[in-house]
């Protein structure tokens with residue numbers, strides 16, 4: 001067991017768990033923050049995407065014992081980190097179907113827009129490697145472009 | 153506002169007797185409701201089991217069909233709002249309670265598959281929800297009339313406000329409590345469709361999106377309960393096998409581990425009363441399994457991986473690979489005519505010289521909804537409470553009764569959001585296994601999670617279908633004089649050997665092919681199958697529309713023209729869909745070698761009745777490099793579901809279902825080794841990403857305007873698959889008779 005202190009959405013949190021526990025399960029089971037989703041556990045789907053020290057990561061691949069002092073933003077904290085516009089566009093453009101992938105999609109999209117405020121189609125294709133089984137890709141792309149103010 | 157109300161409150165039950173009108177869902181119970189039914193109660197007045205209006209005008213619509221991504225709940229609320237004439241921004245939806253339905257003997261039941269019903273625009277469900285809205289509106293008017301001492305006929309209702317010519321106004325919420333007690337002498341007539349102002353006219357986004365986009369929506373996996381523990385589950389890798397031995401002591405000292413429990417199907421007690429499950433229990437039977445229960449899921453998962461387990465794989469282990477299964481199915485098929493699906497004329501009378509033959513196959517595929525299967529259950533000696541993301545609460549409820557053996561009055565169910573389903577969450581086997589685990593660890597809520605690998609290996613897969621086709625073409629017209637089809641289904645569950653998408657299609661029902669003989673046979677195997685986004689339809693569409701293409705080529709007729717000839721005597725909308733999709737795709741243009749357009753059409757759910765179901769035509773445009781790299785450049789779809797209630801919701805479903813079908817055709821195949829499914833995660837079972845997705849153009853111009861508002865989530869999965877194969881043929885002359893296409897060599901020179 002390791003006792004680790006990290007910041008999640010600006011709040012210091014102390015977690016006492018097995019050191020190999022992935023951040024995904026730390027967030028969900030230990031901190032009760034279930035907005036971050038489990039889809040595959042093997043870095044394939046992106047449903048678990050969060051921002052770790054400002055970078056999008058797949059939280060199912062990040063063990064707790066490397067996280068002392070880390071700064072994490074999850075979907076629950078995205079609005080406060082400038083994501084409110086994206087979230088509003090997700091609503092306006094009726095992006096989600098079942099919605100299960102969308103926390104990860106939003107976290108990946110916010111990361112992309114931070115790095116490339118005016119992404120090209122190719123940039124979006126390259127950055128957005130999350131799986132959506134419902135097939136919302138055209139709308140995710142449209143919402144990212146709208147947020148960036150680039151032509152659809 | 154505009155929220156999806158989540159069921160958080162613990163669920164109190166009462167045997168309160170309700171007035172007769174309630175069973176129709178029209179009038180309210182006598183007096184104010186005292187029973188918080190499942191969803192959190194607001195302070196509002198209940199107009200029926202379906203509708204509650206709060207003093208602040210919030211309208212809550214409780215819907216028995218849970219949201220799975222298709223907008224079913226928002227659609228039901230739109231229906232109510234159309235007649236209620238309320239402010240849409242004040243509408244929210246909540247999950248209806250199956251326990252309430254049971255205790256009140258059917259408060260939510262209407263039409264086909266009555267609780268679940270499936271489709272918010274289905275004829276009966278639409279009528280019921282419109283009537284509920286109209287009734288509530290007239291009762292609000294009657295309450296205002298009583299206050300103002302004016303005739304109700306002088307009152308208008310709009311945007312959640314009641315108005316009188318004298319200038320008096322009241323908000324709905326101000327009179328809701330009085331209105332809820334009013335019983336109308338007669339139910340009001342519904343508006344004619346032509347006067348609708350919301351349905352078909354506006355496209356509000358789904359009501360639950362703000363919750364989804366902020367991470368607050370509670371899916372099954374997100375349920376949190378005091379004292380909850382977590383379980384990781386493993387069932388016998390070969391379906392139908394048994395647990396031989398295990399050594400719990402090897403993991404009991406691992407961190408957090410509380411128990412190792414064995415699931416033995418013989419311990420299913422069965423329902424103590426005659427069950428009213430939607431589909432029966434045959435497809436939800438308990439499997440042998442073992443689960444580790446721990447404080448946290450990660451601990452449970454690690455301990456399960458470390459647990460020494462030995463299985464008796466059983467008879468299913470004889471299938472060394474999937475091809476062995478498929479060969480056996482084909483061999484059975486070749487033994488002579490099986491079950492007759494359709495027989496017309498006499499195939500021996502055909503005299504044409506051009507013969508077309510083809511043998512087609514579609515393999516096992518997994519639904520792969522993104523939320524892994526899971527359910528949380530709390531079982532005690534005399535009660536059970538279950539939180540689940542089922543597609544059909546009526547099925548789930550009775551599975552829980554069956555697996556606990558408790559009287560239905562002792563079982564409570566809570567619906568959650570679901571992260572996709574595509575047929576996988578309909579039968580309740582996921583819930584049954586969870587209840588079986590929780591039963592072995594009584595008194596604590598146990599969240600049972602199937603890992604992604606467990607979901608892949610314990611699926612209820614698409615039925616593999618292997619179909620041999622044969623046609624004799626008329627020497628003059630080139631159309632088939634005779635056609636035979638012999639379908640080999642794989643899997644022992646007859647519920648999933650459905651000829652829909654095949655023998656019901658107009659080619660076989662319009663009389664255009666005078667001599668027909670369609671047969672099927674089935675090979676029972678251990679590998680379990682189930683519903684996969686329109687059961688069997690998606691396979692049949694691939695077969696039939698590829699074969700029609702082959703007939704067109706053999707006849708030397710453009711394949712669009714050929715279909716138009718075959719469909720000339722059927723509903724015009726079929727031809728309209730084909731022509732529109734073709735035109736928009738650039739059909740008829742001269743394309744460079746390596747590029748091609750393919751087209752296909754199909755209809756779900758039932759196509760042998762005119763003006764029925766949803767017809768979808770898809771035109772797919774591809775480019776293939778000489779090395780065989782395939783690029784799907786564009787997809788155009790045209791459809792007819794009669795009319796649409798929410799145009800953008802329909803567009804979203806067609807986009808998503810088209811991409812689903814495209815992925816099925818391109819990528820999806822499960823393989824078998826010694827009776828067990830091999831693939832365990834998305835690295836072995838590719839799902840398209842953003843970069844793989846072509847522009848999808850959805851064209852509304854072929855809508856017939858017929859009064860039906862048919863379902864749209866399934867039909868587009870079918871035609872895109874043969875359209876893709878036909879496009880590849882057109883581009884490089886290679887005919888693909890088996891999916892997935894990624895395994896075919898598409899190189900050319």
Ligand code: FES
Nearest residue numbers: 039040041046060
């Ligand atoms: S759960 Fe982490 S990538 Fe899928």
Ligand code: FES
Nearest residue numbers: 098099101132134
């Ligand atoms: S919206 Fe369902 S998986 Fe993306």
